[in-house]
Amino acid sequence: MGKTAIILGATGxxxxxxxxxxxxxxxxxxxxxxxxxxxxRLPPKVEQFIGNMLELDNFKKDFTADEVFCCIGTTAKKTPNKETYKNIDFGIPVTAAKLSKENNIPTFLVVSAIGANPESSVFYSRTKGEMEQEVLRQNIMNTYILQPSIIGGNRNESRIVEKIGLVVFKIVQPLFFGKLKKYKITEAEHIAQAMINLANSTLKKQIITSEEIELLATKN
Incomplete structure (x- = not known):
């Protein structure tokens, strides 16, 4: 009998x-x-529940699965209001983790970011750190928090400045070695594959660094 997975952030x-x-x-x-x-145009195995993600509690009855994959995230450019930003980057993953705990979902995976720290003076890093902290407080049996560096890949929307920045970043990446290695671009493809591999593993480590994401993505 096949498993059921939940994805939050499938449009990203x-x-x-x-x-x-x-x-x-x-x-x-x-x-x-x-x-x-x-x-x-999705196949029958995909079920869609459409609504306000800031009111995820309304979906509690349907929020049942074997695994939850949380890929929710915004940017300061798309969401300049800090309160709204926190409601998305902190509120949605934490609510999803709480629902997972309440509905006895044993595996929860969430994409965070390198440098996440609840004590950081940087709002973005502090928000991610606080999210991680609250997710871990739920004590879900298999919890995996992925901390990628800058995420690379082909986005649908036009983000010219970001694309230029990624090109420049890729050019200087050969200079990243030793402690700087963890700051290399993390491809979205690798994050997705690492999440699937983690969900089907027995690994007990909860925080997955950018370097570990790359290693996990290559495992069959």
């Missing part, structure tokens, strides 16, 4: 890649998407 870069991988993965019978807008 990493979540979209993850969705396609889970559709093709025969270990998964059902993939549930919780999002604010519908994705068209």
């Amino acid at each position: 870069l990493t979540g979209g890649i993850l969705l396609q991988k889970l559709i093709e993965d025969n270990r998964y019978k059902t993939v549930k998407l919780f999002s604010r807008k519908k994705i068209e």
